[in-house]
Amino acid sequence: MTLREEAENLNISVHTLKNWQRRKEKRQKSGANLISRANKLNSTRKRLPEELLGRSGNRSAVAAIIDNLTGLPMDDIRGRILYFVLHFLKFRNLTDSPSLHAPVMTLSDCIASLEKRTPEPLAEELRLRLKKLPKRTAEKRIENPGETGALFARGLKQEQDLPGLVYQGLRREGQRSREGAWFTPVGVIDSMIHDSVRTSEGFFDPCCGSGLFLCRFAELKGSVSGVGGMDMDPTAVFLSRINLFIRFPDMNDLSSIREGNGLGRGSWNLNTGVLVATNPPWGAHMGPREKKVMRTRYPEIRSAETASLFIRKTVEELPSGGRGIFLLPESLCYVQAHKDLREFLLKEAPPVKLVPRERLFHGVYSRVFSCEIVKGGNPGSTVVSPGSTQPLERYRQNPASVFNIHCSNREAALIEKAREFKGLEIPDGSLWLLGVVTGDNSRFVTSDPASAGPPLITGRDISPFRLAPPRLSLKTEEGPLQQSRQKHEYMQPKLVYRFIGSAPVFALDRKGLITLNSANSLVLPDMALMEEAAFWFNSSLFHFLWQKQFASVKMLRTHLEYFPLPLWEKSEKSLISTLVQNAEKGQDISSPADELIFRHFEMTEEERDIVLKFKGN
Numbered sequence: 001m002t003l004r005e006e007a008e009n010l011n012i013s014v015h016t017l018k019n020w021q022r023r024k025e026k027r028q029k030s031g032a033n034l035i036s037r038a039n040k041l042n043s044t045r046k047r048l049p050e051e052l053l054g055r056s057g058n059r060s061a062v063a064a065i066i067d068n069l070t071g072l073p074m075d076d077i078r079g080r081i082l083y084f085v086l087h088f089l090k091f092r093n094l095t096d097s098p099s100l101h102a103p104v105m106t107l108s109d110c111i112a113s114l115e116k117r118t119p120e121p122l123a124e125e126l127r128l129r130l131k132k133l134p135k136r137t138a139e140k141r142i143e144n145p146g147e148t149g150a151l152f153a154r155g156l157k158q159e160q161d162l163p164g165l166v167y168q169g170l171r172r173e174g175q176r177s178r179e180g181a182w183f184t185p186v187g188v189i190d191s192m193i194h195d196s197v198r199t200s201e202g203f204f205d206p207c208c209g210s211g212l213f214l215c216r217f218a219e220l221k222g223s224v225s226g227v228g229g230m231d232m233d234p235t236a237v238f239l240s241r242i243n244l245f246i247r248f249p250d251m252n253d254l255s256s257i258r259e260g261n262g263l264g265r266g267s268w269n270l271n272t273g274v275l276v277a278t279n280p281p282w283g284a285h286m287g288p289r290e291k292k293v294m295r296t297r298y299p300e301i302r303s304a305e306t307a308s309l310f311i312r313k314t315v316e317e318l319p320s321g322g323r324g325i326f327l328l329p330e331s332l333c334y335v336q337a338h339k340d341l342r343e344f345l346l347k348e349a350p351p352v353k354l355v356p357r358e359r360l361f362h363g364v365y366s367r368v369f370s371c372e373i374v375k376g377g378n379p380g381s382t383v384v385s386p387g388s389t390q391p392l393e394r395y396r397q398n399p400a401s402v403f404n405i406h407c408s409n410r411e412a413a414l415i416e417k418a419r420e421f422k423g424l425e426i427p428d429g430s431l432w433l434l435g436v437v438t439g440d441n442s443r444f445v446t447s448d449p450a451s452a453g454p455p456l457i458t459g460r461d462i463s464p465f466r467l468a469p470p471r472l473s474l475k476t477e478e479g480p481l482q483q484s485r486q487k488h489e490y491m492q493p494k495l496v497y498r499f500i501g502s503a504p505v506f507a508l509d510r511k512g513l514i515t516l517n518s519a520n521s522l523v524l525p526d527m528a529l530m531e532e533a534a535f536w537f538n539s540s541l542f543h544f545l546w547q548k549q550f551a552s553v554k555m556l557r558t559h560l561e562y563f564p565l566p567l568w569e570k571s572e573k574s575l576i577s578t579l580v581q582n583a584e585k586g587q588d589i590s591s592p593a594d595e596l597i598f599r600h601f602e603m604t605e606e607e608r609d610i611v612l613k614f615k616g617n
Helices: 003-010 014-022 027-036 056-070 077-091 107-112 120-131 154-158 162-170 173-179 186-197 212-221 234-247 288-297 306-317 336-348 392-397 409-420 527-537 540-550 557-562 570-584 590-600 605-616
Strands: 202-205 227-231 257-259 274-278 323-329 351-359 367-374 381-384 388-391 431-433 455-457 472-474 494-498 506-509 519-523
Touching (some): 077 107, 162 234, 186 351, 212 227, 212 234, 306 336, 336 392, 388 392, 388 409, 506 527, 540 605
Parallel strands (some): 202 227
Antiparallel strands (some): 323 367, 431 519, 494 506
């Protein structure tokens, strides 16, 4: 196995793996490190996906069902789900089995006893799922099975996707993260597909999960004709078929929802007029061989990100003029690694509608948006909720083809005005310093005041213009660090800034302190220029420009280089130095700083209001 293959299997970088090998740490230690960092891919925690609840009052009832299923004497989630579905179908008056009322039951006996009490397509589906279970699960004796049925409260009939809600609640968070499996609330689905239902002759979801996208399309259309889906997860396919059947009990064939990898070589066999709409898996884990296959098959998507690959595959499968609608993480709009997808879409299937949807999934930090595309379309602009339009040419001209959807056309004009002012590029020879990456903070970082190690600054210690007294120190005697510059490079006056945050935060480090990886640094040729840079980067205007252009939670070097440093007049320089030194003493300089900067950039009252309104949010 190559270094890259082993690193991808461990979900770490090649650089990190080399560092572990350099320390002679074993693979077991590597796994422990990942867990200690609360890596979601390894999390064993289970979480109820509250965003799927139709009524918040149903939370306790759903949690009780999940707890009851978790306590069943079987070690196979497929068995628990089949047991749940039997009770769910009884609850929906679609089937009943005498075994469900017996003191003791097995799944085999229960399904055998409902043959004449269940529509044949449904009975066939239940037999199929039973056949796929290990015999020890199918024949496991379950006492008092009626206890589960008693937990189905009347209000649960208002839940649009109770099977999906229960399934997600039974799964480990790490498994869901590995598969990128986050099921979509019904309200979001309706808003995504509603306008396209009337003009679409069919529907397909290539990663359908529990099937709510295709169910809602069929309900809004009033027919299951031409409705289909696919998923790699057999249990999800089972639940998708159940969800569709309870809405259309006259169905005589459930095979339109099939098991399979939507990214495989096989065609989706889409007819003209079929709408593709889906919440594709985000960041699903793929092994090195699978990534290699995907990069060979779809060389345009260099990142091998699963959501990007599903969009690429959709464009391949759609007929010319066909539409696709996707629910995606906002990182696909902004992050450099996803430039590949943005460039591909702008060329092959331009977005005609982009809708920001904030943070949608409980326990997931990422904001999301929906993206509607037309294969081979050539629109000059895209509709961005709530009803404004933005020219696609703006996206093409942005750095890395960024889709800055949170930036209105008026705000974009203000960005261009600021960039057109004569400015100073960050001088050649300036030193960019990444903070120290220890690889194991519990081993290398201490808050013990008796430690003799050098003081350490973190992002938490940085506020505008000022550094808090160091709380931590670095234990350099513990061995080689995972990533670090030379000690003397840190130990000089510099600008330090938070690497992650919702706003730019820069401080002057006049003492030359070492920073942890949550804090990066920039060394400019002289202190006067660093004071001016701190003044600019902490300003309301720069905050506005940065967030509207990049909408990032990370402060990257490319962001800082995109907006030139202002070329101040001599009188302005003197005032800036005084204001910065006052700010270092704790004074609030925001009002005079804003006034100086607005005057320098010749901002109108309207433009000032735009910036200050954003600052107040």
